[in-house]
Amino acid sequence: MSDDGLAFLAYDHRAMNLSAEELEQGRKLFAGEWSFIAGAGSLASLPPMQGVEIAFAGRSNVGKSSLVNALTGRRALARVSDTPGRTREINFFAGGEGLVMVDLPGYGYAKASRERVAAWTDLIRAYLHGRSNLARVFVLIDARHGLKEADGKILDLLDRAAVSYAIALTKTDRLKPAEIDARVAATLGAIERRPAAFPAVFATSARSGAGLPELKGAIVRVLGERARLD
Ligand SMILES: Nc1nc2c(ncn2[C@@H]2O[C@H](COP(=O)(O)OP(=O)(O)O)[C@@H](O)[C@H]2O)c(=O)[nH]1
Ligand SMILES: [Mg+2]
Numbered sequence: 001m002s003d004d005g006l007a008f009l010a011y012d013h014r015a016m017n018l019s020a021e022e023l024e025q026g027r028k029l030f031a032g033e034w035s036f037i038a039g040a041g042s043l044a045s046l047p048p049m050q051g052v053e054i055a056f057a058g059r060s061n062v063g064k065s066s067l068v069n070a071l072t073g074r075r076a077l078a079r080v081s082d083t084p085g086r087t088r089e090i091n092f093f094a095g096g097e098g099l100v101m102v103d104l105p106g107y108g109y110a111k112a113s114r115e116r117v118a119a120w121t122d123l124i125r126a127y128l129h130g131r132s133n134l135a136r137v138f139v140l141i142d143a144r145h146g147l148k149e150a151d152g153k154i155l156d157l158l159d160r161a162a163v164s165y166a167i168a169l170t171k172t173d174r175l176k177p178a179e180i181d182a183r184v185a186a187t188l189g190a191i192e193r194r195p196a197a198f199p200a201v202f203a204t205s206a207r208s209g210a211g212l213p214e215l216k217g218a219i220v221r222v223l224g225e226r227a228r229l230d
Helices: 003-009 020-031 064-072 114-130 149-161 177-191 212-229
Strands: 035-040 052-058 090-094 099-103 134-142 165-170 197-203
Touching: 020 212, 052 064, 052 165, 052 212, 064 099, 064 165, 064 212, 114 134, 114 149, 134 149, 134 212, 165 177, 177 197, 197 212
Parallel strands: 052 099, 052 134, 134 165, 165 197
Antiparallel strands: 035 090, 090 099
């Protein structure tokens, strides 16, 4: 078989074999208007469920807010901070086609008190279990560091809640291409047997824009899948 034939058969874990059309739909969707809907610090203050939610989870400082800003092309839709542990609320942002992006508060912040960690865990667990319009969680992992113990815990939580998730590596601008390849391969291996994990690892950088078209296309695909189910 020719190389072309093999390439055709291979599943591209970094781009989920997205078509040119899906990539273009993703570009258009994210080029549209985005607005902040709500910040919720407790279960009682969660906004009503509307549209299709896509959430971003990850350790504090992994680059969640930066990714939301880069995806929407807005510099300060979500607040970016050099100080870990700053975002304590679940922030909701509405875009076109009923898409809502959710910036979850970060975990694994070393200086957080035990009570704060418990409050965080309760809020996130309640959100993940009770949100029927939550279609996909992207778990962000710093490309330089890979999966850590705290990340394993959130993956366990997602597996148990049966919330489908995929991994997005962040800050790939800090690595050489071969290092990114190795990190993608290691991460795919680590999630292989996890029941709710999507076999995809997006290699992104909010700074360089790498991997953002693929992430946008993947989100458009999730929206389409949800629309067909409803
Ligand atoms: N080099 C690099 N730094 C980034 C990138 N994304 C975020 N950062 C930096 O990482 C820090 C934390 O970012 P932030 O988005 O607030 O992380 P969050 O706590 O997960 O929301 C900030 O200093 C950002 O400037 C990226 O793609 N590349
Ligand atoms: Mg943040």
